[in-house]
Amino acid sequence: MTRDELDEIASREIEARGSRRHHLHVCVAASCLSSRSDQVKKALEDEIERLDMAHQCRVTGVGCLGLCKEGPLVAVEPAGLMYHGVAPDDAHAVAASLGSVAVERLLLPSDLPFFERQRKVALENSGRVDPERIEDYIARGGYAALIDALTTMTPPGVVEQVMRSGLRGRGGGGYPTGLKWSTVAKASSPRKFVICNGDEGDPGAFMDRSVLESDPHRVVEGMALAGYAVGASEGYIYVRAEYPLAVERLRKAIKQAERLGLLGTAISGTTFSFKIEVRLGAGAFVCGEETALIASIEGDRGTPRPRPPYPAEVGLWGYPTLINNVETFASVAPIVRNGGNWYAAIGTRKSKGTKVFALAGRVANTGLIEVPMGITLREIVFDIGGGIPDGRQFKAVQTGGPSGGCLPEQFLDMPVEYESLAEAGSMMGSGGMIVMDDTSCMVDVARFFMEFCMTESCGKCVPCRVGTVQMHDLLSRITEGRATLADLALLEELCDVVQHTSLCGLGQTAPNPVVSTLRYFRDEYMAHIVDQRCPAGVCRMPQAREVTA
Numbered sequence: 001m002t003r004d005e006l007d008e009i010a011s012r013e014i015e016a017r018g019s020r021r022h023h024l025h026v027c028v029a030a031s032c033l034s035s036r037s038d039q040v041k042k043a044l045e046d047e048i049e050r051l052d053m054a055h056q057c058r059v060t061g062v063g064c065l066g067l068c069k070e071g072p073l074v075a076v077e078p079a080g081l082m083y084h085g086v087a088p089d090d091a092h093a094v095a096a097s098l099g100s101v102a103v104e105r106l107l108l109p110s111d112l113p114f115f116e117r118q119r120k121v122a123l124e125n126s127g128r129v130d131p132e133r134i135e136d137y138i139a140r141g142g143y144a145a146l147i148d149a150l151t152t153m154t155p156p157g158v159v160e161q162v163m164r165s166g167l168r169g170r171g172g173g174g175y176p177t178g179l180k181w182s183t184v185a186k187a188s189s190p191r192k193f194v195i196c197n198g199d200e201g202d203p204g205a206f207m208d209r210s211v212l213e214s215d216p217h218r219v220v221e222g223m224a225l226a227g228y229a230v231g232a233s234e235g236y237i238y239v240r241a242e243y244p245l246a247v248e249r250l251r252k253a254i255k256q257a258e259r260l261g262l263l264g265t266a267i268s269g270t271t272f273s274f275k276i277e278v279r280l281g282a283g284a285f286v287c288g289e290e291t292a293l294i295a296s297i298e299g300d301r302g303t304p305r306p307r308p309p310y311p312a313e314v315g316l317w318g319y320p321t322l323i324n325n326v327e328t329f330a331s332v333a334p335i336v337r338n339g340g341n342w343y344a345a346i347g348t349r350k351s352k353g354t355k356v357f358a359l360a361g362r363v364a365n366t367g368l369i370e371v372p373m374g375i376t377l378r379e380i381v382f383d384i385g386g387g388i389p390d391g392r393q394f395k396a397v398q399t400g401g402p403s404g405g406c407l408p409e410q411f412l413d414m415p416v417e418y419e420s421l422a423e424a425g426s427m428m429g430s431g432g433m434i435v436m437d438d439t440s441c442m443v444d445v446a447r448f449f450m451e452f453c454m455t456e457s458c459g460k461c462v463p464c465r466v467g468t469v470q471m472h473d474l475l476s477r478i479t480e481g482r483a484t485l486a487d488l489a490l491l492e493e494l495c496d497v498v499q500h501t502s503l504c505g506l507g508q509t510a511p512n513p514v515v516s517t518l519r520y521f522r523d524e525y526m527a528h529i530v531d532q533r534c535p536a537g538v539c540r541m542p543q544a545r546e547v548t549a
């Protein structure tokens with residue numbers, strides 16, 4: 001496939017689209033599908049057919065449009081309208097309104113801050129392309145970065161753009177992506193690998209699933225660019241088996257790219273060859289840790305090993321391996337296409353670009369958002385998220401999942417950056433963001449995350465295997481009103497030991513939710529222990545005293 005042939009596909013596609021006056025984009029990502037958006041799509045297609053409007057209007061299934069809570073969502077282009085909560089019965093009203101007055105009762109306001117405050121880079125095609133058609137992706141500039149890089153740039157030139165972009169790993173650690181690419185590129189080895197980490201085990205997180213379901217070609221293109229840059233010709237995408245739709249679309253995307261010669265041997269007439277295989281994970285959280293993931297691909301039990309050596313030097317089957325997260329790879333094609341400086345101009349001095357978050361919890365608008373780094377938590381929670389529903393009070397925002405922490409109101413105006421979040425006692429993490437109000441008990445939240453880590457601990461090292469059980473037991477005693485101040489002291493001591501002596505990130509970060517809630521909500525711990533009272537009314541205390549007048 002040459003650049004001319006690619007442009008030809010794009011022009012044909014754009015021409016075919018241009019012949020239709022209206023486009024109905026029905027979200028067919030997981031959340032909308034669960035509220036039967038497939039039936040909405042079918043009903044719209046039938047109605048367009050019945051009204052003999054097929055020459056004027058095309059119905060397309062697209063990936064996540066973001067405001068998942070309001071699904072099924074249907075976007076009307078080029079009118080720029082968005083309908084929410086659409087049912088199959090609404091198909092006639094929607095079809096009949098095309099080119100005339102919009103269906104008021106289904107319409108979302110066009111100036112919703114939910115959409116206006118976002119900046120889409122990794123998600124720029126989500127909700128805009130049919131994830132099952134490579135032509136759609138190509139029509140939006142897809143694979144141009146790959147062909148141009150292969151034909152006009154050297155591998156070090158590609159690494160240089162990624163370096164310049166300031167992109168940092170979106171899987172949680174925030175390691176500079178360009179630096180990692182350059183390490184793998186410099187390793188001299190007859191064989192190298194590229195791995196895409198799509199394990200996504202944080203409870204409530206669905207950023208990577210959504211990217212894979214909504215725009216799988218973006219990840220494929222990012223991986224191929226990485227392969228060229230570091231000198232690898234084999235890639236693996238590791239996805240959890242609980243994401244069947246993502247896996248299906250990914251497999252389809254790989255086949256389509258192979259069919260057009262965008263994957264395979266001698267891509268675009270060059271000497272570069274690259275193939276991608278999909279590997280399924282069985283859902284263990286620890287398998288997202290890079291060395292455990294590599295062991296799992298090799299067919300061994302997915303347990304971490306000590307680092308160094310890092311996978312960049314000794315990775316899959318002992319060869320240098322580049323491992324990056326789904327969102328990291330999804331950010332690569334626009335960086336190569338627009339240049340590293342373009343990306344570096346978004347965000348802050350140390351945290352460049354954008355970040356995708358799965359916004360959840362006690363907030364009016366839940367869904368998938370992508371924001372420029374440096375945006376404040378207040379803007380996310382109150383503007384994009386629409387604030388706390390039911391007139392309740394904001395209490396905390398949890399970022400970083402089981403490895404992160406809970407930040408109280410005093411941090412609402414803090415910019416979202418790797419460093420500021422870590423200084424405040426939380427972390428960027430992979431993008432889970434849970435908003436809590438005054439009905440959340442912070443001790444119970446800490447207990448919930450500890451239970452998760454305890455269950456997911458692989459058991460290889462003692463501090464994590466035994467420490468998480470002990471910490472969970474102590475937290476349970478507190479939430480049940482059975483703990484003493486000596487138990488609290490022991491909990492704090494254990495946090496320190498487990499943090500500093502565990503083998504991998506799971507154990508090292510498991511105490512974080514406890515440490516951050518103790519730092520900012522110690523009064524709640526004391527209320528449970530000293531007064532045997534849960535201020536939020538969540539924990540059931542054994543001898544809850546009768547309140548008498």
Ligand SMILES: Cc1cc2nc3c(=O)[nH]c(=O)nc-3n(C[C@H](O)[C@H](O)[C@H](O)COP(=O)(O)O)c2cc1C
Pocket residue numbers: 168169170171172173174175197198199200201202285286287288289290291323324325326328430504505506
């Ligand atoms: C317990 C544990 C689970 C992890 N799970 C994931 C995951 O699901 N996805 C991911 O990309 N990285 C995960 N990581 C981080 C990876 O080890 C690795 O740093 C990451 O894939 C590198 O990609 P990046 O530099 O693009 O972030 C996990 C780390 C730990 C310690």
Ligand code: SF4
Pocket residue numbers: none
């Ligand atoms: S006794 Fe405990 S530490 Fe020893 S091998 Fe068995 S599980 Fe591991």
Ligand code: SF4
Pocket residue numbers: 286303304456457458459460461462464465502503504505506507508
């Ligand atoms: S820290 Fe926990 S998850 Fe990591 S190797 Fe040790 S036991 Fe396994």
Ligand code: FES
Pocket residue numbers: 027028029030031032033063064065066067068069071072073367368
């Ligand atoms: S899944 Fe439809 S808007 Fe997110």
